[in-house]
Amino acid sequence: MAPLNGAVVPPKKKRIGVMTSGGDSQGMNGVVRSVVRMAIHMGCEAYAVYEGYDGLVQGGDLIKQMHWDDVRGFLSRGGTLIGTKRCMEFYERPGRVKAAKNMIERGMDALIICGGDGSLTGADKFRSEWPGLLEELVKTGELKQEQIEPYQHLNICGLVGSIDNDMSGTDATIGCYSSLERICEMVDAVFDTAASHKRGFVIEVMGRHCGWLALMASIATGADYVFIPEKPPGVGWEEEMCDIVTSHRSWGKRRTIIIISEGAQDTELKKITADQVVNVLTEKLNLDTRKTVLGHIQRGGLPSYFDRWLSTLQGVEAVNAILDATPETKTPVITIRENKIERSDLQECVALTKSVAEAIKQKDFAKAMKLRDVEFKEYFDSYKLTTSTDNTALRLPEGKRMRIAIIHVGAPAGGMNPATRAAVAYCRSRGHTPIAIHNGFPGLQRHHDDKPLGSVRECQWIDVDPWVNEGGSELGTNRGLPSEDMDKTAYCFELYKFDALFLIGGFEAFTAASEIRKSRDKYPSFKIPLVVLPATVSNNVPGTEYSLGSDTCLNTLIGFCDAIRQSASASRRRVFVVETQGGKSGYLATMAGLSIGALAVYIPEEGINIHMLARDIEFLRESFQHDRGASRAGKIILRNELASDTYTTQAVADMIKEEARGRFESRAAVPGHYQQGGKPSPMDRIRALRMAIKCMQFLEETFAGKSQDEINSDPRNAVVIGVQGSEVVFNPMGGDDGLEATQTDWKLRRPKNEFWRPLKGTVDVLSGRPTDLDCC
Ligand code: ATP
Numbered sequence: 001m002a003p004l005n006g007a008v009v010p011p012k013k014k015r016i017g018v019m020t021s022g023g024d025s026q027g028m029n030g031v032v033r034s035v036v037r038m039a040i041h042m043g044c045e046a047y048a049v050y051e052g053y054d055g056l057v058q059g060g061d062l063i064k065q066m067h068w069d070d071v072r073g074f075l076s077r078g079g080t081l082i083g084t085k086r087c088m089e090f091y092e093r094p095g096r097v098k099a100a101k102n103m104i105e106r107g108m109d110a111l112i113i114c115g116g117d118g119s120l121t122g123a124d125k126f127r128s129e130w131p132g133l134l135e136e137l138v139k140t141g142e143l144k145q146e147q148i149e150p151y152q153h154l155n156i157c158g159l160v161g162s163i164d165n166d167m168s169g170t171d172a173t174i175g176c177y178s179s180l181e182r183i184c185e186m187v188d189a190v191f192d193t194a195a196s197h198k199r200g201f202v203i204e205v206m207g208r209h210c211g212w213l214a215l216m217a218s219i220a221t222g223a224d225y226v227f228i229p230e231k232p233p234g235v236g237w238e239e240e241m242c243d244i245v246t247s248h249r250s251w252g253k254r255r256t257i258i259i260i261s262e263g264a265q266d267t268e269l270k271k272i273t274a275d276q277v278v279n280v281l282t283e284k285l286n287l288d289t290r291k292t293v294l295g296h297i298q299r300g301g302l303p304s305y306f307d308r309w310l311s312t313l314q315g316v317e318a319v320n321a322i323l324d325a326t327p328e329t330k331t332p333v334i335t336i337r338e339n340k341i342e343r344s345d346l347q348e349c350v351a352l353t354k355s356v357a358e359a360i361k362q363k364d365f366a367k368a369m370k371l372r373d374v375e376f377k378e379y380f381d382s383y384k385l386t387t388s389t390d391n392t393a394l395r396l397p398e399g400k401r402m403r404i405a406i407i408h409v410g411a412p413a414g415g416m417n418p419a420t421r422a423a424v425a426y427c428r429s430r431g432h433t434p435i436a437i438h439n440g441f442p443g444l445q446r447h448h449d450d451k452p453l454g455s456v457r458e459c460q461w462i463d464v465d466p467w468v469n470e471g472g473s474e475l476g477t478n479r480g481l482p483s484e485d486m487d488k489t490a491y492c493f494e495l496y497k498f499d500a501l502f503l504i505g506g507f508e509a510f511t512a513a514s515e516i517r518k519s520r521d522k523y524p525s526f527k528i529p530l531v532v533l534p535a536t537v538s539n540n541v542p543g544t545e546y547s548l549g550s551d552t553c554l555n556t557l558i559g560f561c562d563a564i565r566q567s568a569s570a571s572r573r574r575v576f577v578v579e580t581q582g583g584k585s586g587y588l589a590t591m592a593g594l595s596i597g598a599l600a601v602y603i604p605e606e607g608i609n610i611h612m613l614a615r616d617i618e619f620l621r622e623s624f625q626h627d628r629g630a631s632r633a634g635k636i637i638l639r640n641e642l643a644s645d646t647y648t649t650q651a652v653a654d655m656i657k658e659e660a661r662g663r664f665e666s667r668a669a670v671p672g673h674y675q676q677g678g679k680p681s682p683m684d685r686i687r688a689l690r691m692a693i694k695c696m697q698f699l700e701e702t703f704a705g706k707s708q709d710e711i712n713s714d715p716r717n718a719v720v721i722g723v724q725g726s727e728v729v730f731n732p733m734g735g736d737d738g739l740e741a742t743q744t745d746w747k748l749r750r751p752k753n754e755f756w757r758p759l760k761g762t763v764d765v766l767s768g769r770p771t772d773l774d775c776c
Pocket residue numbers: 021022023024053085086087088089090091092115116117118119120121122123125162
């Protein structure tokens with residue numbers, strides 16, 4: 001098998017230890033699995049250090065060599081299966097001397113640690129002291145000079161495992177999105193009761209020093225007010241909160257949700273408790289208000305898709321970082337920026353994290369927000385903008401206000417509704433007029449002058465507020481395109497005086513924008529700016545690595561796979577061939593494969609052939625032979641719906657069954673539209689808000705007050721907002737360098753260069769699937 005990312009297989013067998021430390025978080029097991037398997041794949045030996053630093057200090061049975069099959073089934077388990085513990089001994093030098101001795105006796109000189117900032121600080125200290133610790137061991141006669149000789153340099157790599165998302169330098173820590181998911185499930189559950197009784201709920205969430213969970217939960221559930229430690233409310237917060245709640249109620253809202261971080265305080269650093277908030281609402285507004293403290297529920301449950309994906313890829317990157325390291329390399333921590341996994345300087349990230357706490361202590365909250373990271377501040381500002389009620393100061397002058405039409409195009413995807421809600425709220429606060437187009441382009445085209453169908457309506461805040469956690473498309477969406485009736489489409493643009501069009505959808509939305517863009521010469525009403533926000537489970541829109549709805553879909557898909565795999569554990573040895581959506585793009589199948597540990601993934605980009613199937617059936621035979629105990633649960637092969645015309649999902653399942661000759665069973669499973677999911681995932685909800693507001697700001701900053709000619713000559717007059725690597729960008733669609741000409745495979749309805757293709761190799765490496773496809 002080819003090594004990943006071009007790293008070279010080292011000549012001597014390096015022994016790499018992996019440890020989980022600090023508070024447990026979902027995804028830590030994914031780290032252990034990927035480190036163990038990647039290490040073995042790269043010709044190294046892998047060791048698990050049980051019970052955090054305590055295992056390193058005590059040694060003995062707490063350090064165990066791990067083999068390929070030892071981590072089977074790890075990906076879908078919550079908590080940490082190798083344990084974690086706070087270890088006082090490791091804070092002191094004698095404890096670290098013992099740890100160094102244990103490592104050398106095991107022949108280990110590399111350690112990958114997944115934990116919070118405390119654990120990573122300890123790791124860095126251990127590395128910097130290493131030569132001194134070895135010297136001490138020789139001096140005291142515990143080890144001989146020749147024993148320490150081969151271990152002069154300790155290689156350390158950190159991974160951030162924490163539910164709080166409190167580490168600076170990374171957008172997400174391993175575990176934070178699973179935890180957010182748990183919180184949102186609970187808050188969503190409270191919604192109906194709150195609305196039924198017109199009640200208020202004050203919900204306390206974790207985060208002593210970091211408000212990420214509270215803020216993101218507030219965005220994702222449309223809470224009315226939030227308390228976080230980094231941005232405390234000023235003196236008189238009671239009045240501000242009551243004003244907002246009163247306004248929201250006067251607009252027709254039946255429920256009040258307030259989210260409070262456990263570390264909430266005021267600007268004088270005086271603690272604000274959930275009870276206090278309940279009392280204010282009860283006494284000042286006479287609102288029947290209850291308190292709910294979520295507590296340890298937030299740590300529990302299964303890891304979400306994103307945490308499985310992140311832990312797997314960061315584990316792989318950590319092994320590569322260890323193998324690339326030289327004595328001069330600074331200790332790395334693996335981070336993520338937007339969609340890009342990177343190596344950062346561990347000391348710098350820890351120092352930055354500590355400086356946030358220091359800034360809060362100094363009551364310098366502006367600095368604390370700035371240091372936390374750009375994205376966090378952006379989210380906070382966007383949240384405030386969409387919940388605040390007094391926006392008169394934010395209103396633009398008349399000449400800069402726009403009539404912005406919003407349309408959903410294509411199949412429904414999680415996040416379409418929250419994105420629309422955010423866009424409407426933004427428009428309202430800035431003085432723009434948000435106009436909803438119902439039922440896509442066919443809705444518009446059904447217009448008759450003598451009998452208007454009402455498919456074009458101006459939106460109020462309260463119309464869209466309940467959409468915050470709704471799946472599907474409340475506006476109504478379908479695959480119809482402008483070209484089905486271009487004249488009528490252009491007529492309606494003119495009739496309703498649209499100044500801009502905001503399209504939310506998948507490849508059809510991209511196609512619709514392209515059609516309008518290309519018809520501008522014939523129809524002057526099309527000379528308005530167009531922005532496409534990708535929203536499709538297939539994630540196949542050119543210009544972005546992320547589409548709204550894909551996270552919801554992947555969460556649903558892995559839940560489905562977990563459940564059917566489990567169903568096989570009590571009965572017989574069984575392989576499930578699961579058919580995924582995705583059209584001609586293998587994104588969904590590959591990402592799901594990565595996060596459930598699929599045995600094989602079949603995608604349209606590679607097709608399926610007889611050699612592949614024969615080899616995979618042989619691989620299945622071997623795999624079942626090695627299964628023991630709990631690892632007997634079913635195995636999964638993922639097949640994209642269009643991977644092959646001949647080898648259908650049922651045909652693949654039948655062939656496997658036939659060839660297994662009774663040694664194992666095979667079934668086809670087609671989750672179909674179930675994959676589109678119910679409620680949007682928290683990630684899709686919060687990204688919907690951020691992306692939609694960025695789109696509105698883009699329209700406003702680039703085109704507000706501009707003439708038709710100015711708009712027409714600007715290459716940004718039709719763009720796709722996208723995540724590309726570590727950035728959010730607006731890519732022009734037209735022109736020689738535009739997305740349509742350079743990055744679109746129109747026939748296969750997908751981007752020409754699919755960013756995720758190299759990850760297919762990682763799925764194979766981590767499942768152990770042979771990849772010598774030369775014969776095929
Ligand atoms: P969480 O975010 O869940 O609190 P954490 O990694 O910050 O995770 P800590 O309890 O601070 O959790 O640290 C875990 C362990 O790391 C400690 O019990 C200790 O063994 C080690 N450790 C932490 N800080 C240091 C340090 N400054 N020096 C040496 N070891 C440390």
